[in-house]
Amino acid sequence: MEERGLVLIVEDEPTISELERLYLGGAGFGVHVETDGRKALDAVVRLRPTAIVLDIGLPGLDGIEVCRILRGRGDWTPVVFVTARDDEVDRIVGLELGADDYVTKPFSPRELVARVRGLVRRASGAIAGDVTTLGPVSVDSARRRVEVDGRRIDLTATEFDLLAHLASQPGRVFTREQLLSSVWGVADYSSSRTVDVHVAQLRLKLGEAAGAIRTVRGVGYSAADDG
Incomplete structure (x- = not known):
């Protein structure tokens, strides 16, 4: 094997x-x-x-x-x-x-x-795609690299995949359950609080660009679609 x-x-x-x-x-x-x-x-x-x-x-x-x-x-x-x-x-x-x-x-x-x-x-970089820009945030899925105003941001593998998944369809609202399924690959929706924690960590690392991730109350999260 x-x-x-x-x-x-x-x-x-x-x-x-x-x-x-x-x-x-x-x-x-x-x-x-x-x-x-x-x-x-x-x-x-x-x-x-x-x-x-x-x-x-x-x-x-x-x-x-x-x-x-x-x-x-x-x-x-x-x-x-x-x-x-x-x-x-x-x-x-x-x-x-x-x-x-x-x-x-x-x-x-x-x-x-x-x-x-x-x-x-x-x-290992299984997610492929072009560079997506969310205002000052750039998400390079091929190189698994995130920058804010040209400054590289260190993310865990899961934090990167969460941001890349949201950025793949700016403006689309993803429920916590959809994110757990697509990013974590799990169907244990009782752990949806995990999504909130990772979003909070992402926003902390993005700093002044935290608005690139939006909360839709009672539903989930989306990436900003206003460039």
């Missing part, structure tokens, strides 16, 4: 890490496992993984802090959080730090594989 890239699993529970390793390996990914946050940070530098499956509840340096450090270094390797906390606040905090997705224990290994596949596909 053709290898799809290396996934770094950071998990201190052996039964869970072994399950993740078996399913991700069976899907064609190379897999490396670390059991604590500090070793994980070293492994990211050493191995340059394609994606990271990161448990939040690690001993010592927890997953949220690991993600914070990575993003602070300018490392935007796609991250999927694994959390045992069925608390929306924890998930939102994680996403605000730059995580791309999350699954909650107990989770389906097949769902985890699907999430990782989707992130790797998007980060």
Whole structure:
């Protein structure tokens, strides 16, 4: 089977890490496992993984802090959080730090594989198209590059795909459910709050150009269509 890239699993529970390793390996990914946050940070530098499956509840340096450090270094390797906390606040905090997705224990290994596949596909530049301009914002789908007034903006893979999807049809209003299906590739519409968090993060990064993304109350979001 053709290898799809290396996934770094950071998990201190052996039964869970072994399950993740078996399913991700069976899907064609190379897999490396670390059991604590500090070793994980070293492994990211050493191995340059394609994606990271990161448990939040690690001993010592927890997953949220690991993600914070990575993003602070300018490392935007796609991250999927694994959390045992069925608390929306924890998930939102994680996403605000730059995580791309999350699954909650107990989770389906097949769902985890699907999430990782989707992130790797998007980060590799599977979305094609021309450069779209939304006022001062330019979205280059082929190069996966976003600029505001010529200044490059660093986005996670999911943040980029969300903006690119909205920009693909300026003025069209997408519901949260449509965005979850098209961008995340999931049908779990109970997690639609995830869309709101990513939109908030996008606006924060776009700064004065945040108006490129418009909220349509009670419906969803659209990209500005007034150039």
